[in-house]
Amino acid sequence: MKALLLVDIQNGFCPGGNLAVPDGDDVVPIANRLIESGKYDLIIASQDWHPPDHGSFASSHPGMKPFEVGTLSGKPQMMWPDHCVQGTPDAELHPDLKIGKIDLILQKGENRNVDSYSAFRDNDQDALTGLADFLEGQDVGELDVCGLATDYCVKFSALDAIEMMPGVRVRFVEDASRGITPEGVTAAIEEMREHGIDIVTSRQVLEG
């Protein structure tokens, strides 16, 4: 079985959103081509889904500003602007994303005491979302990962996929992803490559 994981293609990470990734919405038509390609047996979308007082928000820490590093539950934590608050338009999947063909929408980041970049488990590598068991239960042997943001949630999801599901071939679809900073993207791609993740384009996927 082949699966596609669309990471956090939400209003909050697109231009106009609270944690906008440069050109984040450019991934939407590419993601839609992947969704409609017929190449996948299973399509999953993750959704960053925070309570209003989430501990990754600078606003939850008096004196902290967004993009400063603070602490959360005793560990270093990037302080983000308030984003993807449960039930708000910022948290909705991008309205142009073809969600009718998505088999599972998986929400993460509900626990205010720990951030959860990966769609597989929280940043403490403690609480599991159940995605790894689900994919293995469906006999998924190949997983393609893309979305927002390359240097955070996409990277951590791809790294967890290859670590938590030994034997599964994991690919990162580069042009179907955008990152917060160019340096972050370069480092993330290198790290994914070092861990055995194949870096591919949507064209390779569609023609393959």
Ligand code: VGL
């Ligand atoms: C993300 C920062 C904070 C992401 C989520 O989806 O990459 N980044 N929360």
Ligand code: ZN
């Ligand atoms: Zn978040």
